[in-house]
Amino acid sequence: xxxxxxxxxxxxxxxxxxxxxxxxxxxxxxxxxxxxxxxxxxxxxxxxxxxxxxxxxxxxxxxxxxxxxxxxxxxxxxxxxxxxxxxxxxxxxxxxxxxxxxxxxxxxxxxxxxxx
Amino acid sequence: xxxxxxxxxxxxxxxxxxxxxxxxxxxxxxxxxxxxxxxxxxxxxxxxxxxxxxxxxxxxxxxxxxxxxxxxxxxxxxxxxxxxxxxxxxxxxxxxxxxxxxxxxxx
Numbered sequence: 001x002x003x004x005x006x007x008x009x010x011x012x013x014x015x016x017x018x019x020x021x022x023x024x025x026x027x028x029x030x031x032x033x034x035x036x037x038x039x040x041x042x043x044x045x046x047x048x049x050x051x052x053x054x055x056x057x058x059x060x061x062x063x064x065x066x067x068x069x070x071x072x073x074x075x076x077x078x079x080x081x082x083x084x085x086x087x088x089x090x091x092x093x094x095x096x097x098x099x100x101x102x103x104x105x106x107x108x109x110x111x112x113x114x115x116x
Numbered sequence: 117x118x119x120x121x122x123x124x125x126x127x128x129x130x131x132x133x134x135x136x137x138x139x140x141x142x143x144x145x146x147x148x149x150x151x152x153x154x155x156x157x158x159x160x161x162x163x164x165x166x167x168x169x170x171x172x173x174x175x176x177x178x179x180x181x182x183x184x185x186x187x188x189x190x191x192x193x194x195x196x197x198x199x200x201x202x203x204x205x206x207x208x209x210x211x212x213x214x215x216x217x218x219x220x221x222x223x
Contacts, residue, residue, distance in 0.1 A: 044217045045203055047213065060211075062117075062211070095160075100207070102150065102207075103160075103205060104165070105162075107159060
């Protein structure tokens with residue numbers, strides 16, 4: 001069974017940093033590109049970042065470019081999102097999702113709240 | 117960036133009704149469109165990929181159609197468990213972009 005489990009969220013002050021993790025199981029993690037997607041409270045979905053299976057290709061939404069860094073450790077079956085210079089508008093539920101095209105499996109999400 | 121315009125934003129229908137939800141892309145995305153269902157408090161679930169391919173395990177009352185810029189998700193006979201918000205996603209180019217969502221409720 002494919003499982004994606006996010007962690008690392010919480011309450012953080014504006015301007016501070018936070019690192020999210022997504023641990024994958026039930027499939028060969030190193031064969032798949034991975035994404036971070038977020039959903040602000042009561043809002044729709046916003047794609048945040050993508051990393052290819054071997055980390056050769058990385059893409060970011062303009063809203064996070066230069067502040068967020070996506071990475072992965074295929075030996076640990078783990079996807080990361082390093083978030084710096086956080087803003088109130090980054091407050092959201094952050095999901096990891098598998099695949100560059102299908103986004104066929106999603107985690108349950110981890111909440112990030114940016115507030116003083 | 118490709119903008120995805122989804123309609124309607126809100127839809128009320130009765131059990132057994134045929135329901136259609138639309139997504140319009142701001143430019144040609146071929147068939148690179150997926151549909152997702154998100155129930156309250158849950159992660160999105162893939163229903164349809166590449167415009168008309170049914171994801172494994174999804175009931176056959178869900179179907180997708182369209183190509184180019186105009187796409188439709190159809191529920192042939194609405195069931196109570198279909199109450200949810202539905203989103204489209206284009207994967208023709210980066211950045212990936214979602215429609216704003218359609219909230220479906222029972223009448």
